[in-house]
Amino acid sequence: MGSLPIPDSQFAHLDQFPMDEAFMIMRDFALDTHPGKVSLGAGVYRDNDAKPWVLPSVRKAEQLVVQDPNIDHEYQPMSGHPPFVPLAQELTFGPLMASLSNRIVTCQTISGTGANHFAAVFLSQVLSAKRVWISNPTWGNHHLLWDISAPQVKQQLYSYYNAKTCSLDFDGMIQTLDTEAQPGDIILLHACAHNPTGIDPTPEQWKIIADVCERKRLFPFFDSAYQGFASGDLDQDAYAIRLFAERGFELAVAQSFSKNFGLYGQRVGALHIVVSRSEVAAPTQSHLTKLVRGEFSTAPVHGARIVTQILSDSSLRKQWYADLQVMSSRLKDMRRALYDELRRLGTPGSWEHIVDQIGMFSYTGLNAKQVARLRDEQHIYMMASGRASIAGLNTSNVAAVAAAIDAIVRAEQQA
Ligand SMILES: Cc1ncc(COP(=O)(O)O)c(C=O)c1O
Structure with a gap:
């Protein structure tokens, strides 16, 4: 009597909110079964085997933390x-x-x-x-x-x-x-x-x-x-x-x-x-x-x-400084390797910015169409803006990535 109808759901008015692009790329990459796939999407460090890297300093410190009998969970x-x-x-x-x-x-x-x-x-x-x-x-x-x-x-x-x-x-x-x-x-x-x-x-x-x-x-x-x-x-x-x-x-x-x-x-x-x-x-x-x-x-x-x-702890701190060197040097080496390979291939365009930039990411200058083709034709994943996570490159895949970029850039020029 006089009661309001019960709606099927009080959340029915919500539209699907678009998934974050970085996480969408991670999902699509995981679903891709191609053996040569390369992820340059997520902003996370990977070692030269494309694996997550637990820093040796962190590994050691964690052992000390969990073995400490004075630790409680207050x-x-x-x-x-x-x-x-x-x-x-x-x-x-x-x-x-x-x-x-x-x-x-x-x-x-x-x-x-x-x-x-x-x-x-x-x-x-x-x-x-x-x-x-x-x-x-x-x-x-x-x-x-x-x-x-x-x-x-x-x-x-x-x-x-x-x-x-x-x-x-x-x-x-x-x-x-x-x-x-x-x-x-x-x-x-x-x-x-x-x-x-x-x-x-x-x-x-x-x-x-x-x-x-x-x-x-x-x-x-x-x-x-x-x-x-x-x-x-x-x-x-x-x-x-x-x-x-x-x-x-x-x-x-x-x-x-x-x-x-x-x-x-x-x-x-x-x-x-x-x-x-x-x-x-x-x-x-x-x-x-x-x-x-x-x-x-x-x-x-x-x-x-x-x-x-x-x-x-001074020795762990020293180890951590060395770990930072490992990560930052590997990223610098991969920037250089990608640049050298693009130069060797004579890929149209100027690629100096790849070595001039610093840190995890390179804004490659590739456009959204080129990024889509890299994904669909070459199984290489990066942000639509052309942002590539350099950490996804390693000595086994950098030549293939450069060749893929070269192919896409040339194909676009000829079209
Ligand atoms: C510019 C910038 N700020 C902040 C963050 C925050 O990272 P987290 O919340 O993992 O510490 C990130 C991570 O990618 C970042 O790139």
């Missing part, structure tokens, strides 16, 4: 696993710790994605920012993340990539920021190994970016997902963050331990906020802690323990 403080937090700070800020340590506010997060999410929630609320400036292009998840975490903040794009020269559009970037950015806007900067282009500003260009941020009173927010993984040198990869911190900016850093420790599934990360006065640190920390409480209460501890074990 909740950690809301700011994170206590010994992990200063080590994470030290990795990011290095020698600046001496002057900054009482002005850095940190909470452990659910890896780099969680740190990005927290930064978006926290900065948008606390700074009442109206806009966030994001590079065009950027890691695809940045857009979704700011959409979900801070829908009231308008996402604005600054120019970053010149498709004609496959290089940084530095003038375009500076001009956009100079003419359109407003005081109080947030600017999202990739600390190193820009995803997806693999193109970073030079130290001189970083200084000019810092000048614009100062002039326009922008709040710098660094996404640091590849420290040590990019160049093999932790200090070099933290250059931009430290430059800004040294110049006295208040800033935020989203730090991921996924790539540089190969701890993808453990979800280890941290969000750091540098404040200009030490008195501001405690209240800032309390607001961050409140957010943690309201979202996940305390962060997972196992991965943080592994990182702590490595960073606080």
Whole structure:
């Protein structure tokens, strides 16, 4: 009597949300039964046998962690696993710790994605920012993340990539920021190994970016997902963050331990906020802690323990530095091998950008049609934007990948 009809489902109005492209490529690659298939899609490190690589330092540290009779599974403080937090700070800020340590506010997060999410929630609320400036292009998840975490903040794009020269559009970037950015806007900067282009500003260009941020009173927010993984040198990869911190900016850093420790599934990360006065640190920390409480209460501890074990033991730390060299050198070697092979084949076009770029990814310059043909005809998988994960290359497949690119580029030229 008078009761409402029961709908068949209260979720029936939902459309299928498109799957994330990187994960779609992983699924399609897994379904492909061709023996010569190559995955250049996912942003994960692979060894020369195309296998996941557990870093020797991580393997050893994990054994020590699980064998430690004093380890328990208690909740950690809301700011994170206590010994992990200063080590994470030290990795990011290095020698600046001496002057900054009482002005850095940190909470452990659910890896780099969680740190990005927290930064978006926290900065948008606390700074009442109206806009966030994001590079065009950027890691695809940045857009979704700011959409979900801070829908009231308008996402604005600054120019970053010149498709004609496959290089940084530095003038375009500076001009956009100079003419359109407003005081109080947030600017999202990739600390190193820009995803997806693999193109970073030079130290001189970083200084000019810092000048614009100062002039326009922008709040710098660094996404640091590849420290040590990019160049093999932790200090070099933290250059931009430290430059800004040294110049006295208040800033935020989203730090991921996924790539540089190969701890993808453990979800280890941290969000750091540098404040200009030490008195501001405690209240800032309390607001961050409140957010943690309201979202996940305390962060997972196992991965943080592994990182702590490595960073606080000098021989394990040394091993980790060597592991970083193994990964970054292999990526550099594969860039060179792909470039050399394309040159040897005389593949039309200029391919220098492949060796000039840095880190996990190369923005190859291949277009969406060429990428589709590589997948359908050659069983080689990469993002439609032409982003290739260099980690998917190895000494057994690089010649075949170059030959496939050569065939596709030539076929298009003849059509
Ligand atoms: C630019 C950038 N930021 C953040 C992340 C976050 O990674 P995770 O959540 O695995 O730490 C990634 C991962 O690919 C990335 O490329």
